[in-house]
Amino acid sequence: MKEAIKIGLLGSGTVGSGVVRVLRENMEEITARVGTRLVLAKVLVRDVKKPRPYLEGVELTDRVEDILEDDEISIVVEVMGGIKPAKDYMLRALAAGKNVVTANKDVVAQYGHELFDMAEAHDADFRFEASVGGGIPIIMPLKQCLTANRITEIMGIVNGTTNYMLTKMSECGASYDDVLKEAQEKGYAEANPSADVDGLDAARKAAILSSIAFNTRISLDDVSVEGITKITPDDIAYAKNLGYVVKLLAIGKETDEGINVRVHPVFLPEEHPLASVNGVFNAIFVRGNAVGEAMFYGPGAGSLPTASAVVADIIDVARDIVNHSFGRVNCTCYRKKVLCPIEKTRSSYYVRLLVEDKPGVLGAIATAFGNADVSLQSVIQTQRDKKEHAEIVAITHCVPHANILTALDVLNALPVVSEVRNLIRVENDRG
Amino acid sequence: MKEAIKIGLLGSGTVGSGVVRVLRENMEEITARVGTRLVLAKVLVRDVKKPRPYLEGVELTDRVEDILEDDEISIVVEVMGGIKPAKDYMLRALAAGKNVVTANKDVVAQYGHELFDMAEAHDADFRFEASVGGGIPIIMPLKQCLTANRITEIMGIVNGTTNYMLTKMSECGASYDDVLKEAQEKGYAEANPSADVDGLDAARKAAILSSIAFNTRISLDDVSVEGITKITPDDIAYAKNLGYVVKLLAIGKETDEGINVRVHPVFLPEEHPLASVNGVFNAIFVRGNAVGEAMFYGPGAGSLPTASAVVADIIDVARDIVNHSFGRVNCTCYRKKVLCPIEKTRSSYYVRLLVEDKPGVLGAIATAFGNADVSLQSVIQTQRDKKEHAEIVAITHCVPHANILTALDVLNALPVVSEVRNLIRVENDRG
Ligand SMILES: NC(=O)c1ccc[n+]([C@@H]2O[C@H](COP(=O)([O-])OP(=O)(O)OC[C@H]3O[C@@H](n4cnc5c(N)ncnc54)[C@H](OP(=O)(O)O)[C@@H]3O)[C@@H](O)[C@H]2O)c1
Numbered sequence A, B: 001m002k003e004a005i006k007i008g009l010l011g012s013g014t015v016g017s018g019v020v021r022v023l024r025e026n027m028e029e030i031t032a033r034v035g036t037r038l039v040l041a042k043v044l045v046r047d048v049k050k051p052r053p054y055l056e057g058v059e060l061t062d063r064v065e066d067i068l069e070d071d072e073i074s075i076v077v078e079v080m081g082g083i084k085p086a087k088d089y090m091l092r093a094l095a096a097g098k099n100v101v102t103a104n105k106d107v108v109a110q111y112g113h114e115l116f117d118m119a120e121a122h123d124a125d126f127r128f129e130a131s132v133g134g135g136i137p138i139i140m141p142l143k144q145c146l147t148a149n150r151i152t153e154i155m156g157i158v159n160g161t162t163n164y165m166l167t168k169m170s171e172c173g174a175s176y177d178d179v180l181k182e183a184q185e186k187g188y189a190e191a192n193p194s195a196d197v198d199g200l201d202a203a204r205k206a207a208i209l210s211s212i213a214f215n216t217r218i219s220l221d222d223v224s225v226e227g228i229t230k231i232t233p234d235d236i237a238y239a240k241n242l243g244y245v246v247k248l249l250a251i252g253k254e255t256d257e258g259i260n261v262r263v264h265p266v267f268l269p270e271e272h273p274l275a276s277v278n279g280v281f282n283a284i285f286v287r288g289n290a291v292g293e294a295m296f297y298g299p300g301a302g303s304l305p306t307a308s309a310v311v312a313d314i315i316d317v318a319r320d321i322v323n324h325s326f327g328r329v330n331c332t333c334y335r336k337k338v339l340c341p342i343e344k345t346r347s348s349y350y351v352r353l354l355v356e357d358k359p360g361v362l363g364a365i366a367t368a369f370g371n372a373d374v375s376l377q378s379v380i381q382t383q384r385d386k387k388e389h390a391e392i393v394a395i396t397h398c399v400p401h402a403n404i405l406t407a408l409d410v411l412n413a414l415p416v417v418s419e420v421r422n423l424i425r426v427e428n429d430r431g
C-alpha cells in the first residue's frame, strides 16, 4: 500500500463538515476502495479558536498558505463558496501542482475555463461533481457514461428551493407568498431568496451542464433566465386541468440554429419522468442519440449528500494519484459552437389573458395569434371574473419565440384584452 | 495524437450492430473525446457470407483466433451472449493482455470473479456496464460516483418485459395471459418467456448489482427468486386501492443479519421514485449512508441504448490505454460478507385469502396471524365471491420471513380458509 494521500480542506461549513464526517465514518471502506489511506491533513477556517468538536485531531489554520505551500498535500478541497477568494485559492493550488475538488457552482459557471487551463498546464485534476445536483452523480455520467452519445437535450430540476415551492403550490393550491414563507421557515429558502426564485442558481447549473453536454463553453452570461415569481395558483390549476405540472427547469438544447440554454418555468406533461420529481429533490434528464432518454435523480443539496459527491471526486483523484493518470478526463469543451438567440428558440406556449367578457372576443384573440404567425393547439374561455371579465387560456403549437413576442404586442394592443396574465413554455416534444 | 486503437467485435446481433452504428455515427465526437481514433478492425460472425451492409469495409471472420491472436487489437467486445463459448473467448482475450468489454449478464453473474482474476493477472480492463440496465449508467456510478457511501440498499426495475406487463395490467386491468400475449406480439417478450417472467434475468442483474454495492461476491445461486406469474388483476386492484403499485424488483440489502439478495414482486408505495417507472423502462434506486437516496432511470434494453453503454466502456478503456492506467477500477469485491438466509429477511406482507363467508372468520384469521407472531397493520374482508366465499386481504407489519411461512401453515390448516391466494412483500421502510 502506498503512503497516505493528504487532503487540505478550505472551509468547513455545511458541506465541509459533511466531507469531514463522510471521510471519518466511511474511512475503512474508502481505504479499501482506493488502496491507500486518505488523511485530512489541514482545514482552513476563519477563526481557529472557534470550538469545532468534529474537527478534533485535525490541524486548523487561518492562513491559506499553510495548505497551498504544503508539499505533502496533494488534494485541495474548496468548499468555502463565493468567487473571492475561492477562485484565487483554487488557481494557486492548481499552479502548485495540486489537484482540486470543489462544490462551487459560482466559480465553475463563470470561470471554469481558467481553472481547466490551469489544471491542464500543471497536469492536475480539477473536479466539481457537487456543483450541480448535490449528491446526484451527473458530471461524471455525462463525461464518461454517456460519452458515446451526441447529446441533444438536457433538462434539469436543479434547484430544490423552487421545486419545493412549486410542489407545495401544486399540492395545496397555496399562493407563492405563502409557500415562500413556509420554505423560509423550514430552512429551504434564504431570507433573501432571490438567487433561487429568480433562477440565478439554476442558471449557473444550466451553464455547467450544457458546457459538458455540448462540449462547448457556455458561461453564465449565455443563459437566458426567468424565475418563478410570476407563477400563480391559477396557472398551476390550469396546468393540472390540461395534464401538466409546472416545474422550473434548467434547459440546454442543440438545434440547427445553435445551442440554447435557458432557465424558466415550464408546463411539463404529467407522464414526463421529471414531472414526478417533487419537494427538494433534484433530477437531470438527458436525451442522447444512442441512449434515447436517461434520468438521474437524488438529493440536490444538504451536508451529507453534497459531501457524497465531493468525497467521490476526492476518491477519483486519489485513484489518479495511485495510477499517475492525471487529467484522464478534464475539460471536455473541445468545440466552439454558436449560440441560438432566444428569439429563434422554438416552443409551445401557454398564454393566459384577462379579456372583456363579450361575444366575439375569442375570435378576435385567435385572429390576433394568427396574424403573428402563431397557430393554436387549443383556446378556452373560462373562469368568469367579476365585472364583465373572463380569462382566456391558449396553448400554441411550437413556434419561434420571436413570433410569440409579436403576438403579445398585438394582443396587448387589442381593446378587448385587459391584461396578459402569464406566458409559460410548454414542453411537448418528447419521444 | 496516438495511433488508432483497434477493436475486435465478437457477435453482431442486436447489440453488436448497435455498437457498429454508434461507433460510425458518433466517430467524430468520440475521437475528439478520447484524443485517439477508434477503429473497428474485425468482427466475428458465424457466417461470413451472409450479407451485412452495415459492416461494409470491416473485416469479417468466423475464426475467433483471427481476433484473439491479432496483436494490434487491444479491445475485445463480446456481444454474442450465452456462457459458451463467450466466457472462454473473454478469458482468452484477457490472457492475451487485451481489454474486454461485454454486455453479457449471464457470464458476469456466474463467472465474474474468474474474469476479474484474469484481468488483474494481465493488467487489463474488464468492463460490463451494459450487463445491467441496458443504456442506464449504473455500474460506473456505483463503483465511482457513489463510492464515498456505505450502500445499504439497492432496488431495481431491471427487466423491461415484466415491467411492461405489470404496467399494462395496472393500466387496463388485463390478465397476465393477455398482457403476455401482447408483449410477445410487440417483441418485448420471447416465445419462451420464462427467463423474464420467472425472474431469472432479473436475478442475474441482482447478483451483479449487489456484488458491486456491497463489495462482496454475490453469485446467481445466492439470489432467491420469484417471478410474476402468480400476479392477478385482483392483486393489482387491491394494491391500487391501498396506495401501492406492483413491481418486480431486484433487491439487495445489507442488514445486521447479513446481505440478502432477492427478486420478487413487491407492493411499492405510489410515492416511491420507482413507482412511476413504467413500460419497458428500467430504473435502479440506491440508498447510501451519505447520499441518502438516488435513482438512475432509462432504457433497459434495445440496440442503440445498450450500445450506448458498451461504447462508453470502450471509450473508458481507450482512455486507460491512452493514459496507461489499466485496472484503475476493476474488481471491487474486497470483502467476504455473510449472506442472510431468506427466512431471516424481514418485510411487510400482503396476504390474500379466500375464506368462508360467515361470522367470526376475520377474528379467526387475525388470531392465526397473532399465533405465528405476525402482527397486522390492516385486515379487510371484501369482494364477496359467489357461493358463500369472501376474500380477506391482510397487510402485516414488518416480520421475519420465517414467521410469515409459519402463519401460512397455520392459515392453511384453518377450516375456514379455502385458499391462500397470494403473498406479496410490501416495501414500506422508506425514509
Ligand atoms: N449547502 C449545500 O447543500 C450545497 C450543495 C451543493 C453545493 N454547495 C456549494 O458548496 C460550497 C459551500 O457551501 P456551504 O453550504 O457549505 O456554505 P457554508 O455553510 O456557508 O460554509 C462555508 C464555509 O467556508 C468558510 N469560509 C468562507 N470564506 C472563508 C475564508 N476566506 N477563509 C476561511 N474560511 C472561509 C465559512 O466560514 P465562516 O463560518 O467563518 O463564515 C464557512 O464555514 C458553496 O460553493 C456552495 O454553492 C452547497
Ligand SMILES: NC(=O)c1ccc[n+]([C@@H]2O[C@H](COP(=O)([O-])OP(=O)(O)OC[C@H]3O[C@@H](n4cnc5c(N)ncnc54)[C@H](OP(=O)(O)O)[C@@H]3O)[C@@H](O)[C@H]2O)c1
Pocket (backbone or CB within 6 Å): B010, B011, B012, B013, B014, B015, B016, B044, B045, B046, B047, B079, B080, B081, B082, B085, B103, B104, B105, B106, B130, B131, B134, B300, B301, B302, B303, B306
Ligand atoms: N438486446 C438487448 O437489448 C440487450 C441488452 C443488454 C444486454 N444484452 C446482452 O448482450 C448480448 C447480446 O445480445 P443480443 O440481443 O445482441 O443477441 P443477438 O441479437 O442474439 O446477437 C448475438 C449475435 O452473436 C452471434 N453469435 C453467437 N454465437 C456466436 C459464435 N459462436 N460465433 C460467432 N457469432 C456468434 C449471433 O450470430 P448468429 O446470428 O449467427 O446466431 C448473433 O449475431 C447478450 O449477452 C445479452 O444478454 C442485450
